[in-house]
Amino acid sequence: MPEWFRSNALWWSQGQIDDDTFVGGIEYLIKNNIIEIPQTYVDTTDSENIPSWIKTNAAWWAEKQIDDETFVRGLEFLVKNGIIRI
Numbered sequence: 001m002p003e004w005f006r007s008n009a010l011w012w013s014q015g016q017i018d019d020d021t022f023v024g025g026i027e028y029l030i031k032n033n034i035i036e037i038p039q040t041y042v043d044t045t046d047s048e049n050i051p052s053w054i055k056t057n058a059a060w061w062a063e064k065q066i067d068d069e070t071f072v073r074g075l076e077f078l079v080k081n082g083i084i085r086i
Contacts (some may be wrong), residue, residue, distance in 0.1 A: 006061070037075060057070070
């Protein structure tokens with residue numbers, strides 16, 4: 001995982017960058033195969049709000065309190081539930 005994204009995650013968790021900027025970073029990482037999100041069934045109920053626990057996970061991951069795998073599982077949740085569309 002690139003160090004610049006760890007910084008983005010921390011800034012996003014602190015409200016220094018907006019959701020669109022954070023999501024743009026995730027989309028870049030997925031589209032460029034830097035992180036792999038398994039193809040999953042996307043829930044048709046569309047939620048445009050990122051759950052607050054994702055922001056908490058981002059802060060923990062940025063501070064190396066949780067590992068990459070745990071953080072990526074949260075990103076998978078966003079894709080699976082249609083919050084982030086790739």
